[in-house]
Amino acid sequence: MKGVDTIARIRREFFVRGKTIKQIARELHIARNTVRKVLRSGATEFRYERERQPLPRIGPWREDLDRLLALNDAKPTRERLTLIRLFEELRGLGYEGGYDAVRRYARSWRREQSTSATAVFVPLSFAPGEAYQFDWSHEAILLNGMPVTVKVAHVRLCHSRMMFVRAYPRESQEMVFDAHDRAFAFFKGACRRGIYDNMKTAVDTIFIGKERAYNRRFLQMCGHYLVEPVACTPASGWEKGQVENQVGLVRERFFTPRLRVKSYDELNAWLLDQCIAYAKAHAHPEHRDRTIWQVFEAERVSLVPYPGPFDGFHAIPASVSRTCLVRFDSNKYSVAASAVGRPVEIRAYADRIECRQDGRVVAQHVRCFGRDQTIFDPWHYVPVLARKPGALRNGAPFKDWILPAALERVRRKHAGRDDGDRQMVSILAAVLSDGLPAVEAACAEALSEGVWSADVILNILARQREPEPPRTITTPQALRLRHEPQADCARYDSIRRAV
Incomplete structure (x- = not known):
């Protein structure tokens, strides 16, 4: 033509x-x-399109080529074969045609697949306080100069588009609880529905349709905040498209170029400031005359009031070793010596862990996210020192132990003495009964008098426990007689008669 x-x-x-x-x-x-x-x-252009391609060579091999193309397309990108390799496999099956015919057919096959896979969406609209969306993303930062991949929790209010972002070392359930609590505390309320994907920390079993078996602890959190959880269809991210778009926006604006921070606290404070700054500087996509922050302020009155923090922990049982240690998350933590011999319950929070036994807290530590580390609290081992005072010098929990100033001076005074360890153990044991401030004050008083013996310090503590009764202050006015005594000589006469 x-x-x-x-x-x-x-x-x-x-x-x-x-x-x-x-x-x-x-x-x-x-x-x-x-x-x-x-x-x-009257046309100015003519086009010719062949209605049917005869494909004389490749016609008998279409089914085999379709199968090879479909199998190859289902593989991960790194494992896919080139078209030359597929052509060689087809030749191995008996195909005698040329490569150009295979290339043209593969191009038309991919065009048909992309056309059939094109998805069509319906725009969604949400009322104020109706729903929020939650998702995770992985971002690369430099933490104390080391490259680290942090897990970022994203919460987005569907009506106002207000976002909340917080970074964590893990995606575990206690991190989910903490992210929700901090987000709702920032929003000053929660929505009536929460839209999630089928993350394992929330969904135990996926049934047909929208039916889900949610995790028990996750349902407890939703019940605390009065939220109805809704899970998306598997592999259907468009059902929570707002938070999916937020992931890309946050990655582009907040984490590019790569951030350099010293701690998670510094990173999260910076992220919160960026969320507020972005909301105040950008117009709402539907209400163009108002910013996201202004629409969010108006939506706050429609939120479910914030009821206070949820006790969001992940509990597991653990046994206590004879060295007063429990193992959790590839690390070891010390517990009180009185807990040895019976199991404890470890409650893992986002920033700390608690060990409980029979309803009482036997240990509390800042959570460690490393591996093969041992976190000691030296006060857990003080009762053991009463039987083994020599362990004070070489015991692992007592190395680099930072004591208050007066206690540290007393420890240095006793260092190197024959009975120094035993006396120091007696002073430390008093902390368990009298408290650290009282023992610190007693040590300071003893040092001011130029003594540091354990007997003196314990005596000061005993006097503090049982203070002397207040002395009566006598004055000349108090000594003055109000009624002068009258002399009675008859009493002496009666005595003389008796004699």
């Missing part, structure tokens, strides 16, 4: 210069029927 330039020239020669069809055909070396077709149709 002739090009548009030839068609344009035919039309000019006929309608402008008045030439006949025969003259135009002779000058342009084209058939007169072609000239007539151009003039009668």
Whole structure:
């Protein structure tokens, strides 16, 4: 078929210069029927598309080639074969055609697949306080100069588009609880529905349709905040498209270029400031005359009031070793010596762990996210020192133990003495009964008098426990007699008569 330039020239020669069809055909070396077709149709362009491709060589092998293309397309990107490799496999099955036919067929096959896979969406609209969306993302930062991948929790109010972002070392359930609590405390309320994907920390079993078996602790959290959880269809991220878009926005604006921070607290404080700054600087996508922050302020009155923090912990049982240690998350933590011999319950929070036994707390530590580390609290081992005072010098829990100033001076005074360890253990044991401030004050008083013996310090503590009764202050006015005594000599006469 002739090009548009030839068609344009035919039309000019006929309608402008008045030439006949025969003259135009002779000058342009084209058939007169072609000239007539151009003039009668009035079109300025002709296209020819073959309705059916015969594919004489590849026709018998279409099913095999479709199977190879489908299997290859289902593989991960790194494992997919090139089209040359697929052509060689097809040749191994007996195909005798050329590579160009396979290449053209594969191109049309991919075009059909992309056309059939094109998804169509319906825009969603939410009322104030109706729903929020939750999701996780992984971001790369430099933490204390080391490259670290942090897990970022995203919460987004569907009506106002207000977002809340917080980073954690893990995606475990206690981190989910903490992220919700901090988000609702920031929003000053929660929505009536929460939209999630099917994360394992929330969903135990996926049934047909929207039916889910939610995790028991996750349902407890939702019941505390009066939220109805809704899980998306598997592999259907568009059902929570707002938070999915937020992940890309936060990655582009907040984590690019790579952040350099010293701690998670510093990172999270910076992220919260960025969320507020973004909301105050950008217009709402639906209410263009107001910012996201202004719409969020108006939505706050429609939120379910914030009821206070949820006790969001993940509990597991653990046994206590004879060295007063429990193992959790590839690390060891010390517990009180009185807990040895019976199991304890470890409650893991986002920032700390608690060990409980029979309803009482036997240990509390800042959570460690490393591996193969041992976290000691030296006070857990003080009762053991009463039986083994020599362990004070070389015991692992007591190395680099930072004591208050007066106690540290007393410890240095006793260092190197024959009975120094035993006396120091007696002073430390008093902390368990009298408290650290009282023992610190007793040590300071003893040092001010130039003594540091354990007997003296314990004596000071005993006097503090049982203070002397207040002394009566006598004055000349108090000693003055109000009634002068009267002399009675008859009493002496009675005594003389008795004698």
